Amino acid sequence: MSRKTSRATDDASSDEGRLAGALSESVTAIAAIAPMLCEPDVRTTQVSQLLHGHIAQVVERNGLWLHVKGADAYPGWVHQGYVVTMPDPVPPLSKTGWDDPRPLSLGCTVRDEHGATRKLPLGALITEGQERFGGLAMTLEERRHAFPPLADSITASAMTFFEGTSYEWGGVTPWGCDCSGLVSSSFHLHGVRVPRDAWMQASTGQPVEGMDDLRPADLLFFSDEPDGNITHVAISLGGMKVVHLALGRGGYAVDDLDGHDEYTSLLIKRFRFARRVL
Numbered sequence: 001m002s003r004k005t006s007r008a009t010d011d012a013s014s015d016e017g018r019l020a021g022a023l024s025e026s027v028t029a030i031a032a033i034a035p036m037l038c039e040p041d042v043r044t045t046q047v048s049q050l051l052h053g054h055i056a057q058v059v060e061r062n063g064l065w066l067h068v069k070g071a072d073a074y075p076g077w078v079h080q081g082y083v084v085t086m087p088d089p090v091p092p093l094s095k096t097g098w099d100d101p102r103p104l105s106l107g108c109t110v111r112d113e114h115g116a117t118r119k120l121p122l123g124a125l126i127t128e129g130q131e132r133f134g135g136l137a138m139t140l141e142e143r144r145h146a147f148p149p150l151a152d153s154i155t156a157s158a159m160t161f162f163e164g165t166s167y168e169w170g171g172v173t174p175w176g177c178d179c180s181g182l183v184s185s186s187f188h189l190h191g192v193r194v195p196r197d198a199w200m201q202a203s204t205g206q207p208v209e210g211m212d213d214l215r216p217a218d219l220l221f222f223s224d225e226p227d228g229n230i231t232h233v234a235i236s237l238g239g240m241k242v243v244h245l246a247l248g249r250g251g252y253a254v255d256d257l258d259g260h261d262e263y264t265s266l267l268i269k270r271f272r273f274a275r276r277v278l
Helices: 016-021 140-146 151-162 179-189 262-270
Strands: 026-029 033-037 046-051 055-062 065-069 075-079 083-085 104-111 117-120 131-138 219-222 232-236 241-246 251-256 271-276
Touching (some): 046 075, 055 075, 151 232, 151 241, 179 232, 179 241, 251 262
Antiparallel strands (some): 026 055, 026 083, 033 046, 033 075, 219 232, 219 271, 232 241, 241 251
């Protein structure tokens, strides 16, 4: 997924330092998933998602809409119905939200003190007053042991958690995800920070010299634009195999770039370069 020309990403990092030094208002998501839109209008495009329990800083208000930046400084408009204002401004507890000390959902159900239940996707945080009573969740210490920052572990998580996921522009969870969301969520689960969008991810790590040198967890970048702007990213499984969330496949797919079907033939023509994050 690439949105380099989107208004929502024009200043994806420009306010990060300012917000860190002068916080004015913080919110946390109370819905399982809070859509982050490119404009303060429900009819506009979703650019990302703020997951339950994650903290965001308010940059601007427009009626019932809040322009926010999450832990990764990625901006978008969230309707105030999805969030609650925190009593005091607080900085995010991590650089991604996923290395927050609170328990992180691996796909679970929680119950609050009133007995109300809520299903949470992978990546959501369990907040004070909630208890898990179904599914899986892990503390930060448990996650560090279960999800080490190793290439084979990251590719295994991408395949395990996102198998069967439908393509959703702006999505970051197994309930619906885009190509760069698969990358960022899979790496963040293992404590490795990468940017949200494919065009941002294309500047991460070191260049890989040719496809013959591809290793697991390398990132492959593709473009279908005349100017070469990056529009798609996939995770290498080693050799010519990749795992990705692709619109052309309707979602999750493991593809062999040596394959000869129509889709992979087109995909290999769109290949631009690869990067090594680990």
